Amino acid sequence: MRPFHFLADVREIVDGRELAARARRAEHTGYHGLVVPDHLIPQLAPIPTLATIAAATDRLRIAGFVFNNDLRHPAVLAQDLASLDVLSGGRLDVAIGAGWNKDEYDAIGLAFEPTRVRQARLEETVAVLKGAFGDGPFSFQGEHYTITDLDAQPKPVQRPHPPFLIGGGGRRTLELAAREAQIVGLAPRIVSGQRSDPSSLTVAATAEKIAWVRAAAGPRFADLEFNVYPSTVPVSVTDHALAEARELAAALAGRSAVDVTAEELLESPQIFVGSIASLTDKFVRLREQLGISSVMVGELGPLDPIVERLGGT
Numbered sequence: 001m002r003p004f005h006f007l008a009d010v011r012e013i014v015d016g017r018e019l020a021a022r023a024r025r026a027e028h029t030g031y032h033g034l035v036v037p038d039h040l041i042p043q044l045a046p047i048p049t050l051a052t053i054a055a056a057t058d059r060l061r062i063a064g065f066v067f068n069n070d071l072r073h074p075a076v077l078a079q080d081l082a083s084l085d086v087l088s089g090g091r092l093d094v095a096i097g098a099g100w101n102k103d104e105y106d107a108i109g110l111a112f113e114p115t116r117v118r119q120a121r122l123e124e125t126v127a128v129l130k131g132a133f134g135d136g137p138f139s140f141q142g143e144h145y146t147i148t149d150l151d152a153q154p155k156p157v158q159r160p161h162p163p164f165l166i167g168g169g170g171r172r173t174l175e176l177a178a179r180e181a182q183i184v185g186l187a188p189r190i191v192s193g194q195r196s197d198p199s200s201l202t203v204a205a206t207a208e209k210i211a212w213v214r215a216a217a218g219p220r221f222a223d224l225e226f227n228v229y230p231s232t233v234p235v236s237v238t239d240h241a242l243a244e245a246r247e248l249a250a251a252l253a254g255r256s257a258v259d260v261t262a263e264e265l266l267e268s269p270q271i272f273v274g275s276i277a278s279l280t281d282k283f284v285r286l287r288e289q290l291g292i293s294s295v296m297v298g299e300l301g302p303l304d305p306i307v308e309r310l311g312g313t
Contacts, residue, residue: 002225002293005032006307008300009065011043019049020056022300029304030311033061033093035296038068040104047080054088063093063165065296070099070110070118074125074145075152078132082156090157093183094129095165098122098173100190119172126180133161165227169200171212178216183225183294188270196232199256201268210290227294231270235298241266241274276305283310
């Protein structure tokens with residue numbers, strides 16, 4: 001089995017000294033990496049934040065979680081990411097998605113196009129990024145992007161390119177991840193508006209997503225790492241997990257054709273509600289049953305004892 005890789009996110013607006021202190025604390029605790037969301041909300045911008053984290057640490061890996069493909073031209077993003085890999089000495093993961101938060105698109109007048117269009121654009125971006133990271137000039141002709149004899153600089157330290165993390169809840173995006181990524185992010189499906197589909201939170205739904213990945217990955221499946229993160233509700237360290245899960249199940253009732261039970265929510269790879277002991281057992285079980293070894297736990301603090309115990313093992 002793969003060793004556990006725990007990630008935490010940083011999004012609070014703090015100065016550089018405080019950010020560096022948090023990064024060093026994460027490294028000391030045993031986190032594999034710190035990640036920064038990519039949203040137009042009250043938070044620090046990911047590129048300078050990741051550079052600050054890298055400068056303050058020696059081993060901690062860095063990534064967006066995840067970069068919204070529609071907010072940057074891929075050639076511009078390639079230069080930013082390669083620069084981060086150089087500045088960090090090769091500690092960057094390239095985590096990117098098709099974008100999902102319609103409110104942000106509306107706020108800046110950016111068209112929120114159908115899922116299939118955003119997914120197709122993401123697929124082209126992955127090709128452009130890998131071309132930019134390669135040796136020498138490259139060209140690319142797609143429906144959304146055209147690159148002509150660009151010798152992108154700088155080149156990343158990690159060759160042939162930094163690891164890619166691509167994730168989603170739909171089959172097309174997960175099949176793209178199966179073909180192109182080194183880390184596959186397993187996410188709930190987004191249904192009407194920006195709400196997750198409760199039926200996609202279950203262990204059974206996650207197993208189905210992994211089966212899609214297996215079929216599309218072929219022989220490279222054995223080399224893939226699977227990531228999960230808390231969704232729908234915040235992390236809750238509690239001795240009253242079943243009561244909280246029952247409340248959540250009631251709140252989610254009617255969102256999908258079949259309602260999920262409190263017990264299914266507690267078992268969900270996307271719901272982190274329980275005691276430290278029960279969540280520790282849960283992560284071990286998810287690795288044994290589904291091969292999930294990369295876990296983004298949300299903010300630093302609540303699940304630090306689990307990271308100290310399981311990180312790297």
